[in-house]
Amino acid sequence: MTDAPHALAIAELKAILGARLMTGPSVLDLHSTDAAHHAPHRPDAVAFPQSTQEVSQILTICHRHAMPVTPFAIGSSLEGAAIPIEGGLSLDMMQMNRVLTINEADLDAVVQPGVTRKQLNEELRATGLMFTVDPGADASLGGMAATRASGTNTVRYGTMRENVLALEAVMADGTVIRTGTRARKSSAGYDLTKLLIGSEGTLAVITELTVRLFGRPEAMSAATCAFANIDDAVQTVIATIQSQLPVARIELLDATSIDGLNQHSKTDFPLLPHLFLEFHGSTSGAEETARAFGEIAAEFGATDFASATDEAARNRLWSARHDFYWAARALRPEAKAYLTDVCVPISRLAACIAETRGEIEQSGLLAPLVGHVGDGNFHLQIMMDPNEPAQANAARTLAQRLARRALSMGGTISGEHGIGLGKKALMSDEHGAALEVMRAIKQALDPKGILNPGKMLPAAGENGSLPRKSG
Numbered sequence: 001m002t003d004a005p006h007a008l009a010i011a012e013l014k015a016i017l018g019a020r021l022m023t024g025p026s027v028l029d030l031h032s033t034d035a036a037h038h039a040p041h042r043p044d045a046v047a048f049p050q051s052t053q054e055v056s057q058i059l060t061i062c063h064r065h066a067m068p069v070t071p072f073a074i075g076s077s078l079e080g081a082a083i084p085i086e087g088g089l090s091l092d093m094m095q096m097n098r099v100l101t102i103n104e105a106d107l108d109a110v111v112q113p114g115v116t117r118k119q120l121n122e123e124l125r126a127t128g129l130m131f132t133v134d135p136g137a138d139a140s141l142g143g144m145a146a147t148r149a150s151g152t153n154t155v156r157y158g159t160m161r162e163n164v165l166a167l168e169a170v171m172a173d174g175t176v177i178r179t180g181t182r183a184r185k186s187s188a189g190y191d192l193t194k195l196l197i198g199s200e201g202t203l204a205v206i207t208e209l210t211v212r213l214f215g216r217p218e219a220m221s222a223a224t225c226a227f228a229n230i231d232d233a234v235q236t237v238i239a240t241i242q243s244q245l246p247v248a249r250i251e252l253l254d255a256t257s258i259d260g261l262n263q264h265s266k267t268d269f270p271l272l273p274h275l276f277l278e279f280h281g282s283t284s285g286a287e288e289t290a291r292a293f294g295e296i297a298a299e300f301g302a303t304d305f306a307s308a309t310d311e312a313a314r315n316r317l318w319s320a321r322h323d324f325y326w327a328a329r330a331l332r333p334e335a336k337a338y339l340t341d342v343c344v345p346i347s348r349l350a351a352c353i354a355e356t357r358g359e360i361e362q363s364g365l366l367a368p369l370v371g372h373v374g375d376g377n378f379h380l381q382i383m384m385d386p387n388e389p390a391q392a393n394a395a396r397t398l399a400q401r402l403a404r405r406a407l408s409m410g411g412t413i414s415g416e417h418g419i420g421l422g423k424k425a426l427m428s429d430e431h432g433a434a435l436e437v438m439r440a441i442k443q444a445l446d447p448k449g450i451l452n453p454g455k456m457l458p459a460a461g462e463n464g465s466l467p468r469k470s471g
Contacts, residue, residue: 060174079420113142148198155374343415377415
């Protein structure tokens, strides 16, 4: 039952939003979870704003009544960032989905937060420009900024941190601010844009983004190759990056991932570790990069080279790669997925993966491994039966040991999934005393603690663990 303070807030919200303030069980269930393995938790209501002014009104009301607000978009978070664990309001931003301006001369665009990456690229098609951050899911740009998303193109084009120039955001009390400008550099004041990127909705609600665009290259070619073992594949990646070859994507899939891919996507790759690559540039430049990569890969015993230059073939290849989640599920359909990621310096990648694979074998768990290895980031999709406590505990232990291994190698507990609920307990391991600075920023900007409460920053002594989904 909704408590009295929340009931008052909901009544006020209903007065300004009408039918776009919903409390029905089906919509509450839809907003009770995301793509993570954590238990669902219903909000008390769901709001669907259509403008920055409405977001400001909503937050003013919720701030007055101390009602929690959890931003929501596509729901593709892998660490529980969109689950409203303290109830309150789920703020669904997907009706704010207009591309406001495309500035071809300046290579930027201004969009609302509900615009998805595929939607933006479709609107850019006639301009010869493209938005490059590709996390796999057709995520919203607001959600991608809030989680500092990256993906397969990061090795060449950067993450959301590098590709967002400016923001409009609404603070906890309803105040609207603008951070950054369309200029490519500035030395004026604190960089509030970068502060909000990656804050997972705990400091403000993003209502507009100015994003960087790139010219579509003259030529794009994709390639795959296989290796006898995963270490040879990783050493090829390291040599490629150290040679400063301008690859646009370089992805690693272990043999288990390839098995799932073959079953799900009806491909016929050899059951060996593979690299998937893409080269961008002029026709001659892309060909030269591909040739140079082939020479490096051959030194490490690469076989089964295959290439694709036409758009349809390239799209099929990357669609298969982006279907990794479902491909892994194909290997054990009755299981649930516990996903995790880390990122390490490229020189430590081989050691980190080797130690991790050893622990996977010892655990007895099925855990396919893929990675955006050009920037030292890789993922595990640990398959487990959540109704079997021993499996759930083993999966959690494997993920935590992986995170601490990454820290010991100079890396981070998450390269792109974020913190949400799943990795709060590890934040002090990575940040130490700096965690108190983060808490101070949170307290200053959200003194009532209404913005996405319970996420990212653990309370003193909090272990960050939550019940797992049971079905």
